[in-house]
Amino acid sequence: MPTGDLVRKDIAVIGGGFSGTVVSVQLLRHAPNLSLGVIDKNVRPAVGLAYGTDHAAHLLNVPAGQMSAFASEPDHFLKWAEQDYEFPVDSRSFLPRALYGRYLLALLEETCAAHSLHFDWIRDEALAVRREKAGFLIHTRSGQRVLAQTVVLALGNFPPGNLGIHGLRTDSRCYQRLAWSKEALAGLADNNQVLLIGSGLTSVDITIALRANGFKGRIHILSRHGLVPQCHSPSLPWPGFQDESLPRTIRGLVRLIRNQAAAAAEASGDWRAVMDSLRPLVQEIWQSLPIEERRRFLRHIRTYWEIHRHRVAPDVGQTFFKMIASGQVQVHAGRITSYSEINSDGKNLAQVTFRDRYSASAKALEVDRVVNCSGPETNFRKIDSALLASLFEQGLVRQDPLGLGLDVDRNGALLDCTGTPSRCLFALGPARKGMLWETTAVPELRVQAANLADHLLRAPLAHQSVPQTVGAAVSSEILQR
Numbered sequence: 362m363p364t365g366d367l368v369r370k371d372i373a374v375i376g377g378g379f380s381g382t383v384v385s386v387q388l389l390r391h392a393p394n395l396s397l398g399v400i401d402k403n404v405r406p407a408v409g410l411a412y413g414t415d416h417a418a419h420l421l422n423v424p425a426g427q428m429s430a431f432a433s434e435p436d437h438f439l440k441w442a443e444q445d446y447e448f449p450v451d452s453r454s455f456l457p458r459a460l461y462g463r464y465l466l467a468l469l470e471e472t473c474a475a476h477s478l479h480f481d482w483i484r485d486e487a488l489a490v491r492r493e494k495a496g497f498l499i500h501t502r503s504g505q506r507v508l509a510q511t512v513v514l515a516l517g518n519f520p521p522g523n524l525g526i527h528g529l530r531t532d533s534r535c536y537q538r539l540a541w542s543k544e545a546l547a548g549l550a551d552n553n554q555v556l557l558i559g560s561g562l563t564s565v566d567i568t569i570a571l572r573a574n575g576f577k578g579r580i581h582i583l584s585r586h587g588l589v590p591q592c593h594s595p596s597l598p599w600p601g602f603q604d605e606s607l608p609r610t611i612r613g614l615v616r617l618i619r620n621q622a623a624a625a626a627e628a629s630g631d632w633r634a635v636m637d638s639l640r641p642l643v644q645e646i647w648q649s650l651p652i653e654e655r656r657r658f659l660r661h662i663r664t665y666w667e668i669h670r671h672r673v674a675p676d677v678g679q680t681f682f683k684m685i686a687s688g689q690v691q692v693h694a695g696r697i698t699s700y701s702e703i704n705s706d707g708k709n710l711a712q713v714t715f716r717d718r719y720s721a722s723a724k725a726l727e728v729d730r731v732v733n734c735s736g737p738e739t740n741f742r743k744i745d746s747a748l749l750a751s752l753f754e755q756g757l758v759r760q761d762p763l764g765l766g767l768d769v770d771r772n773g774a775l776l777d778c779t780g781t782p783s784r785c786l787f788a789l790g791p792a793r794k795g796m797l798w799e800t801t802a803v804p805e806l807r808v809q810a811a812n813l814a815d816h817l818l819r820a821p822l823a824h825q826s827v828p829q830t831v832g833a834a835v836s837s838e839i840l841q842r
C-alpha cells in the first residue's frame with residue numbers, strides 16, 4: 362500500500378495474533394461484505410507472540426482437544442492437526458506451538474481467499490488512534506492512515522516492565538528485557554551461565570529453548586518465591602462446582618479449592634482436575650469479588666494460583682524437572698539487592714546479589730546473561746507504547762483500578778476517562794484482565810472473540826458500510842508472503 366493513502370474500513374482490528382485473527386474470521390464468517398482491516402506489526406501473520414516459535418520442543422500448554430479457534434466447533438483444530446501433522450494426534454496431545462501457528466495461518470489464508478475484496482491485512486504498527494468526526498483515524502509507523510468506524514484493540518501481552526533494580530543497565534548486552542527476541546540467547550557459549558529473573562512459564566520456555574540450542578551451562582532461575590509451574594498429568598474429570606455457592610472472599614475461595622482438592626484426592630483424583638473444573642467459573646467469581654478481595658488475591662494468592670493454573674505440558678515438565686534434578690537448572694527464592702557489570706577477560710559479566718527468602722542470607726551470582734522473564738507489564742500507564750499514549754492523551758481509555766489492563770465493560774467496550782463505555786472502541790484479550798482475570802488462553806479468548814464479533818455486528822455503527830479505499834488499491838499482503 363503506497364504511503365499516505367487513506368484506507369476506509371467499517372472495522373479495524375489492531376493486533377493480528379490469536380485474538381485479532383479469530384475475531385476477524387468470526388466477523389467475516391457472519392458478515393462477508395463487511396469491510397475489515399487488521400493492522401499487525403508482526404513479520405509473521407496470525408501467530409502473535411505465543412505461536413511464532415521455531416522450537417519443536419515448545420509445546421502448547423493446553424491439550425489439542427481444547428485448542429480449537431471456535432468454541433462452537435470443538436474439534437476444529439484436532440481435525441486440522443490430524444491431517445496436517447506428521448505424528449498421531451488425539452484430543453489429549455500437547456502439540457507444538459509452531460504447529461498451532463500454522464493452523465492460525467491456514468485459517469487466515471482461507472479467510473483472505475474467501476473475502477479478498479473487503480479484507481486487508483496491513484503489516485504495520487499502529488502508532489496512534491485519533492478520534493475524528495468521521496470515525497477513528499489510525500496512523501501507522503510507515504505513514505499509512507486507516508479510517509475506521511469501529512476499532513478493536515487486540516494487542517496481546519506487552520513486554521515486562523522495568524525491574525527497578527539499581528545498577529541494571531538496560532542498554533547492555535548482558536541484560537535482555539525481551540525474552541523471546543533473537544538477541545536474548547544469541548552468542549552464548551555452551552558453558553556460560555545464565556540468570557532468568559522470574560520463575561513462571563517464560564522461564565520454562567527459555568530453559569527449553571536453551572536446551573534445544575545445545576546449551577550446557579548452568580541456568581539460574583530467581584524469583585521472590587522460587588516457585589515453578591506445575592505439570593499437567595492425565596486425571597479424571599472432577600464433577601465441578603455447580604452445587605457450590607461461589608465464594609465472595611479470597612479466604613472462601615481458598616477454602617473451597619482446598620476442600621475440593623482433598624475430596625478429589627480421597628476419590629483417587631487430582632487437584633489438577635479441581636482447578637480445571639473451576640476454570641469456567643473464574644470470570645464469574647472474579648467479577649463477584651469486592652475490589653478489596655481482588656487486591657487481597659493479588660497480594661497473597663496470585664503466585665500460588667499461577668503455578669497451579671498455568672501448567673506445562675507433561676513432556677516439557679519432565680525435561681524441566683530433570684534439568685533441575687541434574688543441577689543444570691538451579692531455582693532460587695529471593696529479592697535482588699544489587700546488580701553490576703564487570704569486564705573480565707574481554708567479556709562482560711553480570712554480578713547479581715540477592716537476599717535468600719528462606720535463610721535471609723546474601724547470595725551472589727556471576728553470569729554471562731540475565732534475561733527478564735518476569736511476565737508482561739500490565740500497568741498500561743507504564744507501558745512504552747505510542748498507541749496507548751495517544752489513547753490516554755485523548756481520554757479515550759483509562760486503566761482498570763487494579764492495574765491489570767484497561768477498563769472495559771462486559772462487552773469489552775473501553776471506558777473513557779469519565780467511565781463511559783465507548784460504542785466503537787473495544788479491547789480483546791489480556792487487556793481485559795482487570796475485568797475478567799481469566800483472559801489469557803485460547804479456551805477463553807475464542808469465546809470472547811465470538812461474542813465481540815456478535816456484539817459488533819448487532820451494533821448500528823457496524824452496519825454503516827463506508828467506501829473502501831481512497832487512493833490506490835490495497836492488496837492483501839498476507840497472500841504475498
Ligand SMILES: Cc1cc2nc3c(=O)[nH]c(=O)nc-3n(C[C@H](O)[C@H](O)[C@H](O)COP(=O)(O)OP(=O)(O)OC[C@H]3O[C@@H](n4cnc5c(N)ncnc54)[C@H](O)[C@@H]3O)c2cc1C
Pocket residue numbers: 375376377378379380381400401402403408409410411412420421422423458485486487488515516517518566748789790791801802803804806
Ligand atoms: C510463550 C507463550 C505460550 C503460550 N502458550 C499457550 C498455549 O499453549 N495455549 C493457550 O491457550 N494459550 C497460550 N498462551 C497464551 C496466549 O497469550 C494466547 O493463547 C493468545 O496467543 C493471545 O492472543 P492475543 O491475540 O491476545 O495476543 P498475541 O497473539 O500476542 O497477538 C498480539 C498481536 O498484536 C500485535 N501488536 C501489538 N501492538 C501493536 C500495534 N501497536 N500495531 C500493530 N500490531 C500490534 C503484536 O505484534 C501481536 O502480533 C501462551 C502465551 C505465551 C506468551
